[in-house]
Amino acid sequence: MIAFLVRRLLQAVAVLFIVTIMVFILIHRLPGGPARAELGVQATPTAIASFNQQHGFDKSLWTQYWTWLSELLRGDLGYSFKENSTVSALLLDRLPKTALLAGVSVLVAVLLAIPLGVVQALRRNTIVDYVFTAVTFVLYSTPSFWLSLILVLVFSVNLGWVPAQAPQGSIGAVLSQPSGLVLPVATIALISVALYSRYMRSSTIDNLTQDYVRTARAKGAAISRILFRHVLRNAISPVLTLLGLSLPFILSGTLITERVFNYPGMGLLFYNAAVTQDYPVLLAVTLIVAVATVAGSVFADICYALLDPRVRYAHA
Amino acid sequence: MATMLEISDLVVDIRSGRSTVRAVDGISLTLDPGRTLGLVGESGCGKSTTGLAVLGLLPAGGKVTRGSIRIDGHEIVGLREAEARAIRGRTVGVVFQDPMTALNPTQRIGAQVAEPLLIHGMANRSAAMKQAVDLLGEVGLSRPAAQAERFPHELSGGMRQRVMIALALICGPKLLVADEPTTALDVTTQDQILQLFDSLQQSRDMSILLITHDMGVVAGHTDEVAVMYAGRLAELATTHRLFGGYRHRYTEALLESIPTLDTPRGQRLATIAGLPPNLGGQLAPCRFAPRCAHAEQVCFDVEPQWSEQGEHGYACHLPRRTDADLMTESAGAPS
Numbered sequence: 001m002i003a004f005l006v007r008r009l010l011q012a013v014a015v016l017f018i019v020t021i022m023v024f025i026l027i028h029r030l031p032g033g034p035a036r037a038e039l040g041v042q043a044t045p046t047a048i049a050s051f052n053q054q055h056g057f058d059k060s061l062w063t064q065y066w067t068w069l070s071e072l073l074r075g076d077l078g079y080s081f082k083e084n085s086t087v088s089a090l091l092l093d094r095l096p097k098t099a100l101l102a103g104v105s106v107l108v109a110v111l112l113a114i115p116l117g118v119v120q121a122l123r124r125n126t127i128v129d130y131v132f133t134a135v136t137f138v139l140y141s142t143p144s145f146w147l148s149l150i151l152v153l154v155f156s157v158n159l160g161w162v163p164a165q166a167p168q169g170s171i172g173a174v175l176s177q178p179s180g181l182v183l184p185v186a187t188i189a190l191i192s193v194a195l196y197s198r199y200m201r202s203s204t205i206d207n208l209t210q211d212y213v214r215t216a217r218a219k220g221a222a223i224s225r226i227l228f229r230h231v232l233r234n235a236i237s238p239v240l241t242l243l244g245l246s247l248p249f250i251l252s253g254t255l256i257t258e259r260v261f262n263y264p265g266m267g268l269l270f271y272n273a274a275v276t277q278d279y280p281v282l283l284a285v286t287l288i289v290a291v292a293t294v295a296g297s298v299f300a301d302i303c304y305a306l307l308d309p310r311v312r313y314a315h316a
Numbered sequence: 317m318a319t320m321l322e323i324s325d326l327v328v329d330i331r332s333g334r335s336t337v338r339a340v341d342g343i344s345l346t347l348d349p350g351r352t353l354g355l356v357g358e359s360g361c362g363k364s365t366t367g368l369a370v371l372g373l374l375p376a377g378g379k380v381t382r383g384s385i386r387i388d389g390h391e392i393v394g395l396r397e398a399e400a401r402a403i404r405g406r407t408v409g410v411v412f413q414d415p416m417t418a419l420n421p422t423q424r425i426g427a428q429v430a431e432p433l434l435i436h437g438m439a440n441r442s443a444a445m446k447q448a449v450d451l452l453g454e455v456g457l458s459r460p461a462a463q464a465e466r467f468p469h470e471l472s473g474g475m476r477q478r479v480m481i482a483l484a485l486i487c488g489p490k491l492l493v494a495d496e497p498t499t500a501l502d503v504t505t506q507d508q509i510l511q512l513f514d515s516l517q518q519s520r521d522m523s524i525l526l527i528t529h530d531m532g533v534v535a536g537h538t539d540e541v542a543v544m545y546a547g548r549l550a551e552l553a554t555t556h557r558l559f560g561g562y563r564h565r566y567t568e569a570l571l572e573s574i575p576t577l578d579t580p581r582g583q584r585l586a587t588i589a590g591l592p593p594n595l596g597g598q599l600a601p602c603r604f605a606p607r608c609a610h611a612e613q614v615c616f617d618v619e620p621q622w623s624e625q626g627e628h629g630y631a632c633h634l635p636r637r638t639d640a641d642l643m644t645e646s647a648g649a650p651s
Contacts, residue, residue, distance in 0.1 A: 211417035217373055218412075219432040219483070220405035222398075229431075233422050308422055309467040 001305065008301055012294045019290040020072070024065050027283055037277035038081055068283075078280030082273070087284045090269060095288065096171045098258070098265035102250050104181065105188035110243065113193050114236065117200020118227065124205055136194035144253055148187040148260040155183060166263035174264075184261045188253045192246065199242050203235040210234075237307045244300025248293045318389055320491055320523040321347040321370065326383035328365050328374065337596045339365040341547035342383070347540070349490070352517065352524040354538035354555070356531065356570070358592050362547040363527045367493045370525065371410055372400040388490055405432040409484030413496035415476035419468040419483075425452070426464025429483045436487055451482045456512060474505035481512065488520065495527045510537050531574055535559055540627075543567050546593050546603040549622075551630040561638035564630040565611075566604045602633060610634050 035051040036043065043051075052058040056067060071078070077087035116136070120129045139147070156164035166184060167177040174181065207213065208231060216226045251267070258267035266285055273281035305311045328340035340362040347353045355363045368374050370385055372392060380393045387407060392400065412418045419428055429452060430444035439447060445464070452460035455478040468476055477497065484492060494513065498506035514537060517524055526538055534541050534555065541558045543551040543566065551564040562568055572586045579585075590607040593599055600606055605615035612634060620631040 211412060211414060212420040214373065215412065215418045215480075215483070216420070216431075218371060218404055218410045220401045220403070220435050221431070222401060225435065230420050230423070234420070310421060310469045 004305060005302070008298055012298050015294050016291060019294075020069060020287065021065065023283060023286045023290065024068060025061065027279060027286070028061060028064070034277070034279045037279070072287075077284040080273075080278050080281050082276050082278040083281070087280045090281065091266070091284060091288065093170065094264065094266040094269045097174055097263070098251070098254050098267055100171065100174065101181065101184055101188070101258070101263060101265055102247075102254050105185045105253075106192070106243065106246075106250055108185055108189040109192045110196055110239070112189065113196035114200050114239065116193070117197040117239075118204050118232075118235075120197065120201040121204035121208060124201070129201075132197070136197055139190045140192075140194035142191060144187055144191055144256045145260050147191060148183065148257055151183050151186055152260075164261070166258075166261045168262075168264055180261075184254075184257050184263055187257050187260075188250065191253060192250065195246055195249070196239055196242060199239045200235065203238045204231060207231045207235045233307060237304050240303040240307065241300040244296035244298070244303065247296035248289065251289050251292060318349070319346045319386075320349045320351075320388055321345075321353075321525065322384075322386040323366070323370070324384050324386075326366065326369065326385060327381045328362070328369050329379055329381045330365070330375065331377040331379070335596050338381075339378070339547055339595060340369065343542075343544065343547075343549045344383075345542050345549070345552060347491075347523050347525060349523055350517065350521045351539040352513075352526055352537060354534035354541045355525060355527045355544060356529060356534055356541060357544035357550075358529060360592055360595070361544045362595075363529075363544050364495055366544075367410075367495045367525060367527045370491075370493055371404055371408055373404070373410075402436070405489075406436045406438075406487045407489055408491045408493060409487070409489035410493045410495065411477070411480050411484050411497045414500045415473055415480050416468075416500065418480055419476060421468055423467075424464065425466055425468065425471070425479050428468075429464070429479060429486055432483065432487045438487060448482070448486060451486055452479065455479075455482045455485075455516070456508075457482075473501055474508065477501060477505075477509055478512065481509075481516070485516065485520070485522075489522060491523045491525065492517075493525045493527070496529070497526075498533065499528070499530075506533075513537065531571060543570070546599065547595055548603060549629075549631070550604065551628075551632075553628040553630075557626075557628045561628075561640065563628070563635035563638070564604075564632045565608050565634065565636060566632075567630075568636050569607075569609070602631075 034055070034057055035048040039047055039051060049058070056064060059067075068078070075088065077091065079085075080087055080090060083090055116132055120132050123129050152164045155161050162179045162182045163177075164183070165180065167173050167180040213226060213230060216230050221229070254265060255267035255270060257263065258265045259271050262268070266288065269281060270285040272278070273285065323346070324344045325342050326340055326344070327338065327342055330337050330339050343362075343366065345353065355366060357363050365374070365378065368378070369380055370387070370392075372395065374380070383393070385392050387403065390403075392403060395403075419425075426445055426448050430439075430441075430448035433439040433444040433447060434441065438444075449460045449464050452463055457463045457475060457478055463471070463475075468479070471479065477500075481497075497513070498509050501509060510533060513524060513526075516522070526533070528534060538555045541551075541553060541555050542549055543558075543564065545566050550566045551558065551562065553562075558567070562571065569586075569588045573588060575585050588607055589609075593603060593606070600616055601619040602608070602611070602615040605611040608615065614633050618633070620633045622629055622631045
């Protein structure tokens with residue numbers, strides 16, 4: 001298990017290294033360039049040249065990359081002129097809030113999806129199954145900005161149950177007003193339920209037809225025992241794998257949702273940085289998302305290994 | 317002595333989509349305590365379906381349409397699910413064909429073997445685990461306490477089948493249904509597993525319904541044999557009687573298709589021409605007639621009746637004549 005973990009983590013580091021190169025090159029190939037973004041379209045070529053020289057943007061791309069990477073490894077993510085703050089400080093403030101939003105949303109989605117998938121599997125090809133399938137697929141195909149607007153219209157404007165805007169300020173402020181989280185969480189969770197419930201449904205159906213289930217029945221086990229003691233653990237592994245792999249999907253969901261609810265997380269930060277061409281922030285957030293994506297797939301592998309002893313030993 | 321298993325006029329229909337197949341069509345047999353009954357036939361003849369019906373574990377769409385199954389005197393056809401569960405695993409144990417897939421891949425061996433005791437409330441967790449380890453030793457696993465902590469994929473096929481046997485026997489069932497228990501194993505392991513069945517049967521005084529397609533297994537390890545063909549019983553006799561003087565032409569064809577060591581090189585193996593009939597289609601009155609080398613017009617016109625002499629019954633219009641028949645005939649013939 002330890003060997004498996006070490007190897008998996010080394011792979012992750014290699015992937016991240018490649019990701020930093022690609023992200024850096026892509027963002028520095030964007031039209032405009034940091035000088036124009038900072039000094040405005042009216043800036044004279046001399047002003048731009050001196051800005052570039054001052055911040056090292058006149059050096060070769062590789063030199064810039066090494067500078068950026070070595071600073072990154074020292075924990076320095078650069079400085080945002082737009083936000084007038086170090087990028088690390090910005091992320092330190094925003095990242096926990098997005099993690100909270102994404103984490104709670106995924107938790108809600110999975111807690112809905114697992115029982116839903118099991119019920120659909122047990123009642124497969126009945127009206128119950130069809131209705132749940134239809135509902136979850138409609139939600140899955142709904143654009144998140146539209147769904148959040150509908151939720152705001154119904155639950156904030158018409159019913160007045162929950163606020164339409166997320167609480168501003170630090171993570172403490174967000175946590176002290178959980179009602180502000182309800183609609184953003186509902187948006188992301190409802191859209192991603194189908195993602196997990198479909199997997200849960202098919203993996204449960206798959207497991208229910210396995211010989212070991214027949215063995216459990218032959219022991220005299222009731223259906224509830226068969227589900228909880230035998231099928232669930234086997235059926236849940238693909239869903240947990242998917243959970244890790246769906247992190248990018250969830251984070252892109254938070255981007256839109258944070259914008260709609262003005263939730264002060266990383267998604268909103270990224271949105272604003274993209275609009276204002278705030279390069280250091282764009283770079284840092286993209287990198288964080290890459291780290292999260294890689295971490296998600298490592299998490300998926302570890303979960304799989306923990307749940308399925310065959311994987312654990314095959315890789316050890 | 318009361319019979320352990322009594323199946324009378326059992327009919328099982330399996331529905332899939334719009335069509336219904338009569339997988340088992342009116343078979344009757346009995347199994348006494350401490351005895352082994354071999355149920356033989358080709359794939360799809362209804363032998364496994366019969367076994368599953370005894371367990372009340374027919375596949376989706378399967379249903380006992382007629383007849384009765386009594387286990388130790390208790391009728392099990394028509395039992396409610398909860399009542400059937402109380403019998404499964406406790407009064408009747410089962411060993412399935414493929415030990416590779418019949419065990420839960422994510423549960424430790426010991427827990428799987430102990431589970432029936434917990435289900436039937438026969439022991440608490442620690443006592444159940446102890447019994448499981450003891451039984452794993454009894455079925456021939458060395459260092460059973462260590463093996464109990466392992467996962468199925470860490471064991472060989474033969475070892476897993478021993479685990480399956482322990483799992484089936486943990487509650488001390490009076491009847492064991494063994495559905496092709498050695499088919500997925502290699503030949504040397506097959507023999508060890510069959511010997512294990514024999515010794516366990518003696519030490520536990522249990523009845524075994526041994527479902528197999530292998531006449532060799534039947535010859536060495538059963539007391540009685542029921543030969544099935546296309547959902548019906550072709551022949552039923554004590555193993556000794558059957559091999560001494562089989563009558564049904566299907567039994568004959570089955571036995572003739574076993575190659576022997578003294579079959580000359582180059583000689584073609586005897587086979588039964590054609591395939592078993594599709595049970596959903598039109599069937600000849602004698603179901604074996606279309607493939608039978610001895611069939612005459614009567615086999616296609618009239619359903620053969622079950623005839624029984626002592627412990628030997630069969631349903632064939634033109635049964636094979638045994639040596640005894642030939643002797644009586646020659647003695648009674650006009651000179």
